[in-house]
Amino acid sequence: xxxxxxxxxxxxxxxxxxxxxxxxxxxxxxxxxxxxxxxxxxxxxxxxxxxxxxxxxxxxxxxxxxxxxxxxxxxxxxxxxxxxxxxxxxxxxxxxxxxxxxxxxxxxxxxxxxxxxxxxxxxxxxxxxxxxxxxxxxxxxxxxxxxxxxxxxxxxxxxxxxxxxxx
Numbered sequence: 001x002x003x004x005x006x007x008x009x010x011x012x013x014x015x016x017x018x019x020x021x022x023x024x025x026x027x028x029x030x031x032x033x034x035x036x037x038x039x040x041x042x043x044x045x046x047x048x049x050x051x052x053x054x055x056x057x058x059x060x061x062x063x064x065x066x067x068x069x070x071x072x073x074x075x076x077x078x079x080x081x082x083x084x085x086x087x088x089x090x091x092x093x094x095x096x097x098x099x100x101x102x103x104x105x106x107x108x109x110x111x112x113x114x115x116x117x118x119x120x121x122x123x124x125x126x127x128x129x130x131x132x133x134x135x136x137x138x139x140x141x142x143x144x145x146x147x148x149x150x151x152x153x154x155x156x157x158x159x160x161x162x163x164x165x166x167x
Contacts, residue, residue: 107152
Protein backbone atom coordinates (compact mmCIF):
# COMPACT_ATOMS: atom_id res chain seq x y z
CA UNK A 1 0.00 0.00 0.00
CA UNK A 2 1.41 3.38 -1.00
CA UNK A 3 0.98 6.79 0.56
CA UNK A 4 -2.56 7.80 -0.42
CA UNK A 5 -2.71 10.54 -3.04
CA UNK A 6 1.04 10.94 -3.54
CA UNK A 7 1.80 12.36 -6.98
CA UNK A 8 5.32 13.86 -7.12
CA UNK A 9 8.09 15.61 -5.25
CA UNK A 10 6.91 19.12 -4.36
CA UNK A 11 10.15 20.68 -3.15
CA UNK A 12 13.56 19.98 -1.64
CA UNK A 13 14.59 21.98 1.40
CA UNK A 14 18.13 22.57 2.60
CA UNK A 15 19.94 24.93 4.95
CA UNK A 16 22.87 27.10 3.93
CA UNK A 17 25.26 29.23 6.01
CA UNK A 18 24.78 32.40 3.93
CA UNK A 19 21.48 32.81 2.11
CA UNK A 20 22.60 35.80 0.01
CA UNK A 21 25.65 33.91 -1.31
CA UNK A 22 23.58 30.76 -1.91
CA UNK A 23 20.97 32.85 -3.74
CA UNK A 24 23.62 34.23 -6.10
CA UNK A 25 25.10 30.76 -6.77
CA UNK A 26 21.72 29.10 -7.33
CA UNK A 27 20.67 31.82 -9.80
CA UNK A 28 23.98 32.58 -11.54
CA UNK A 29 25.46 29.06 -11.68
CA UNK A 30 22.57 26.59 -11.61
CA UNK A 31 20.16 28.90 -13.43
CA UNK A 32 17.42 28.80 -10.81
CA UNK A 33 14.58 31.28 -10.95
CA UNK A 34 14.17 33.14 -7.64
CA UNK A 35 10.51 33.10 -6.63
CA UNK A 36 9.99 34.67 -3.19
CA UNK A 37 11.17 34.85 0.41
CA UNK A 38 9.61 34.38 3.84
CA UNK A 39 10.75 34.95 7.39
CA UNK A 40 12.01 35.40 9.94
CA UNK A 41 10.29 32.73 12.02
CA UNK A 42 10.90 32.33 15.73
CA UNK A 43 8.97 31.18 18.79
CA UNK A 44 10.63 32.50 21.95
CA UNK A 45 7.73 31.59 24.22
CA UNK A 46 7.03 27.98 23.20
CA UNK A 47 8.53 24.76 21.86
CA UNK A 48 6.83 25.22 18.49
CA UNK A 49 10.12 25.09 16.52
CA UNK A 50 11.08 21.79 18.17
CA UNK A 51 7.61 20.27 17.86
CA UNK A 52 7.02 21.25 14.23
CA UNK A 53 10.50 21.43 12.68
CA UNK A 54 12.66 19.20 14.91
CA UNK A 55 15.12 22.02 15.65
CA UNK A 56 16.18 23.66 18.92
CA UNK A 57 13.19 25.45 20.53
CA UNK A 58 15.05 28.79 20.32
CA UNK A 59 16.19 28.28 16.72
CA UNK A 60 15.43 31.18 14.43
CA UNK A 61 14.72 30.63 10.78
CA UNK A 62 16.21 33.93 9.66
CA UNK A 63 14.77 33.73 6.17
CA UNK A 64 13.94 31.24 3.46
CA UNK A 65 13.92 31.63 -0.29
CA UNK A 66 12.06 29.58 -2.89
CA UNK A 67 13.64 28.82 -6.27
CA UNK A 68 12.37 27.06 -9.39
CA UNK A 69 14.73 25.08 -11.62
CA UNK A 70 13.94 23.90 -15.11
CA UNK A 71 10.30 24.86 -14.70
CA UNK A 72 9.62 22.22 -12.06
CA UNK A 73 11.99 21.43 -9.18
CA UNK A 74 11.54 23.81 -6.28
CA UNK A 75 14.28 24.45 -3.75
CA UNK A 76 13.30 25.84 -0.34
CA UNK A 77 16.55 27.28 1.00
CA UNK A 78 16.87 28.23 4.67
CA UNK A 79 19.25 30.23 6.79
CA UNK A 80 18.95 29.35 10.48
CA UNK A 81 20.52 30.54 13.72
CA UNK A 82 20.30 27.96 16.50
CA UNK A 83 22.11 27.43 19.81
CA UNK A 84 22.97 23.83 18.86
CA UNK A 85 23.51 24.28 15.13
CA UNK A 86 25.98 21.88 13.48
CA UNK A 87 28.09 23.30 10.70
CA UNK A 88 29.66 20.18 9.17
CA UNK A 89 28.09 19.08 5.88
CA UNK A 90 27.11 15.38 5.89
CA UNK A 91 28.76 13.13 3.33
CA UNK A 92 26.73 10.56 1.39
CA UNK A 93 28.05 7.87 3.75
CA UNK A 94 26.74 9.71 6.84
CA UNK A 95 23.28 9.05 8.21
CA UNK A 96 21.15 11.77 6.64
CA UNK A 97 23.72 12.22 3.89
CA UNK A 98 22.21 13.31 0.62
CA UNK A 99 22.76 14.92 -2.75
CA UNK A 100 20.61 16.64 -5.35
CA UNK A 101 20.88 15.20 -8.87
CA UNK A 102 20.24 17.46 -11.84
CA UNK A 103 19.58 16.05 -15.31
CA UNK A 104 21.45 17.76 -18.17
CA UNK A 105 21.30 17.18 -21.92
CA UNK A 106 25.08 17.29 -22.46
CA UNK A 107 27.19 16.27 -19.46
CA UNK A 108 30.51 17.41 -20.93
CA UNK A 109 29.15 20.86 -21.76
CA UNK A 110 27.66 21.22 -18.26
CA UNK A 111 30.91 20.12 -16.57
CA UNK A 112 32.92 22.61 -18.66
CA UNK A 113 30.49 25.37 -17.67
CA UNK A 114 30.82 24.53 -13.97
CA UNK A 115 34.61 24.43 -14.23
CA UNK A 116 34.58 27.85 -15.91
CA UNK A 117 32.54 29.13 -12.94
CA UNK A 118 35.15 27.77 -10.51
CA UNK A 119 32.88 25.02 -9.14
CA UNK A 120 34.60 22.04 -7.49
CA UNK A 121 34.01 18.91 -9.58
CA UNK A 122 34.63 15.57 -7.84
CA UNK A 123 36.58 13.38 -10.22
CA UNK A 124 35.69 12.93 -13.87
CA UNK A 125 32.35 11.88 -15.37
CA UNK A 126 31.65 8.21 -14.80
CA UNK A 127 29.76 5.81 -17.08
CA UNK A 128 27.22 3.72 -15.20
CA UNK A 129 26.81 -0.04 -15.63
CA UNK A 130 24.10 -2.66 -15.33
CA UNK A 131 20.56 -1.27 -15.23
CA UNK A 132 21.91 2.30 -15.45
CA UNK A 133 24.15 1.66 -18.48
CA UNK A 134 23.74 4.57 -20.89
CA UNK A 135 23.99 7.10 -18.06
CA UNK A 136 26.99 9.25 -17.19
CA UNK A 137 27.30 11.22 -13.96
CA UNK A 138 29.60 13.40 -11.87
CA UNK A 139 29.35 15.04 -8.45
CA UNK A 140 30.09 18.69 -7.73
CA UNK A 141 30.00 20.89 -4.65
CA UNK A 142 28.07 24.03 -3.83
CA UNK A 143 30.23 26.74 -2.21
CA UNK A 144 28.91 25.68 1.22
CA UNK A 145 29.94 22.03 0.61
CA UNK A 146 26.57 20.50 -0.27
CA UNK A 147 26.82 17.71 -2.82
CA UNK A 148 25.08 17.97 -6.17
CA UNK A 149 25.24 15.57 -9.10
CA UNK A 150 24.88 15.97 -12.84
CA UNK A 151 23.37 13.03 -14.70
CA UNK A 152 22.71 12.49 -18.39
CA UNK A 153 21.26 9.56 -20.34
CA UNK A 154 20.09 11.04 -23.65
CA UNK A 155 19.37 7.62 -25.17
CA UNK A 156 17.89 6.15 -22.01
CA UNK A 157 19.29 3.61 -19.60
CA UNK A 158 19.57 -0.15 -20.13
CA UNK A 159 16.63 -0.55 -17.76
CA UNK A 160 14.49 1.65 -20.04
CA UNK A 161 15.17 -0.64 -22.99
CA UNK A 162 15.14 -4.05 -21.23
CA UNK A 163 13.47 -3.87 -17.79
CA UNK A 164 12.94 -7.65 -17.84
CA UNK A 165 16.71 -8.16 -17.42
CA UNK A 166 16.87 -6.33 -14.08
CA UNK A 167 15.13 -6.97 -10.78
